[in-house]
Amino acid sequence: MKDFAITNIKNLVGVWEQSPLVPLRRNELADLPQLPNAWITVQDGLIADYGQGKLPNIYNELPHIDAQGGHVMPCFVDSHTHIVYAASREQEFVARTKGETYEEIAANGGGILNSAKRVATASEDELFKSAFERLLLCANQGTGAIEIKSGYGLSTESELKMLRVIKRLKSVSPIPIKATFLGAHAFPMEYKQNQQAYIDIIVNEMLPQIAANNLADYIDVFCDRGFFNIEQTRQILQAGKQYNLKGKIHGNELGLTGGVQAAVAENAISVDHLEYTSDEEINLLANSETIGTMLPSTAFFLGIPYPNARGMINSGAAIALASDFNPGSSPSGRMSFVISLACIKMKMTPAEAINAATINAAFAIEMQESLGTITKGKLGKLIITKPIPSVDYLPYNFGGDIIEKVL
Numbered sequence: 001m002k003d004f005a006i007t008n009i010k011n012l013v014g015v016w017e018q019s020p021l022v023p024l025r026r027n028e029l030a031d032l033p034q035l036p037n038a039w040i041t042v043q044d045g046l047i048a049d050y051g052q053g054k055l056p057n058i059y060n061e062l063p064h065i066d067a068q069g070g071h072v073m074p075c076f077v078d079s080h081t082h083i084v085y086a087a088s089r090e091q092e093f094v095a096r097t098k099g100e101t102y103e104e105i106a107a108n109g110g111g112i113l114n115s116a117k118r119v120a121t122a123s124e125d126e127l128f129k130s131a132f133e134r135l136l137l138c139a140n141q142g143t144g145a146i147e148i149k150s151g152y153g154l155s156t157e158s159e160l161k162m163l164r165v166i167k168r169l170k171s172v173s174p175i176p177i178k179a180t181f182l183g184a185h186a187f188p189m190e191y192k193q194n195q196q197a198y199i200d201i202i203v204n205e206m207l208p209q210i211a212a213n214n215l216a217d218y219i220d221v222f223c224d225r226g227f228f229n230i231e232q233t234r235q236i237l238q239a240g241k242q243y244n245l246k247g248k249i250h251g252n253e254l255g256l257t258g259g260v261q262a263a264v265a266e267n268a269i270s271v272d273h274l275e276y277t278s279d280e281e282i283n284l285l286a287n288s289e290t291i292g293t294m295l296p297s298t299a300f301f302l303g304i305p306y307p308n309a310r311g312m313i314n315s316g317a318a319i320a321l322a323s324d325f326n327p328g329s330s331p332s333g334r335m336s337f338v339i340s341l342a343c344i345k346m347k348m349t350p351a352e353a354i355n356a357a358t359i360n361a362a363f364a365i366e367m368q369e370s371l372g373t374i375t376k377g378k379l380g381k382l383i384i385t386k387p388i389p390s391v392d393y394l395p396y397n398f399g400g401d402i403i404e405k406v407l
């Protein structure tokens with residue numbers, strides 16, 4: 001539906017006449033402007049007008065949606081997912097319930113390498129079909145734009161296969177998609193002793209083909225203990241820059257292992273995970289343009305520490321929230337639960353968490369001009385909630401289903 005009016009809105013949430021030009025930091029992150037007793041119109045798929053009270057007569061021709069006293073807010077932006085994969089990994093989940101750690105499972109050929117084995121044998125059609133189902137699931141749960149990574153290929157053939165699947169998803173998706181090349185997700189078993197040889201394949205084989213076929217918007221590296229070190233990470237991000245791919249980093253998930261340092265040094269658009277940060281990492285981030293993206297459902301699922309969100313916000317770092325939807329460490333793309341965890345476990349206020357999952361997350365995939373706030377001219381990707389007393393009810397009602405309709 002490209003043209004419609006929503007009436008009878010209890011509160012229109014995240015209303016900015018002018019969209020923020022930079023990510024919200026410090027106290028600004030708690031600024032979630034709301035318009036009570038409101039209506040909104042969408043024309044040609046874009047937010048056209050909004051106001052308070054009765055819908056003006058000039059909009060009577062538009063199809064009406066009665067929000068029935070629900071809230072209307074911008075859709076979530078999920079800036080970090082891995083939804084292209086061939087098989088779930090609940091057997092590793094069971095192993096973890098018996099005491100094995102994620103790192104032990106990965107060291108024994110499970111984890112990312114397990115997913116890579118399955119992707120290698122899956123057909124492009126199979127990968128597309130299952131990823132498309134996950135994409136629709138995310139969209140129905142309120143996600144209005146999504147980033148999807150490769151990284152379960154770990155060979156030129158399979159990485160290109162994953163990226164072609166993402167490109168095909170882009171062509172049929174109801175929501176915008178950004179594609180990220182994550183060939184540096186892990187070292188394949190056969191390169192564990194000769195890491196530079198795998199990096200050479202990424203730089204000399206994968207990247208030129210990806211660029212030639214326009215298969216990626218960003219390049220990502222897992223910079224952590226047992227994965228890529230700072231120097232390797234920087235080398236790969238610099239190679240990506242040659243093809244105009246901006247950097248993203250998986251960093252500081254397993255320890256104080258240099259992910260933030262590498263991200264800031266390479267002016268990465270975001271550094272994601274951040275379960276482990278000291279004052280040094282937080283200060284570096286606060287004095288940079290790099291967005292710190294936190295993935296609390298991963299900390300929840302793996303039982304690892306939650307990121308120090310308060311430290312980052314109080315120091316002035318720009319932060320965002322994402323789902324990390326993937327088969328090993330976060331088999332869920334439910335952003336409303338991510339927001340609940342941010343409030344419950346990271347002591348973010350509901351307003352801060354909603355901004356981090358909408359406008360700041362939009363900055364993390366450079367979609368701030370089309371998503372993340374209620375602003376005229378942005379995409380009419382909107383959530384209508386059930387009749388809830390206030391927007392604070394969203395994280396309070398954790399795991400609940402307060403979304404009535406997604407447009």
Ligand SMILES: [Zn+2]
Nearest residue numbers: 080082250324
């Ligand atoms: Zn990830």
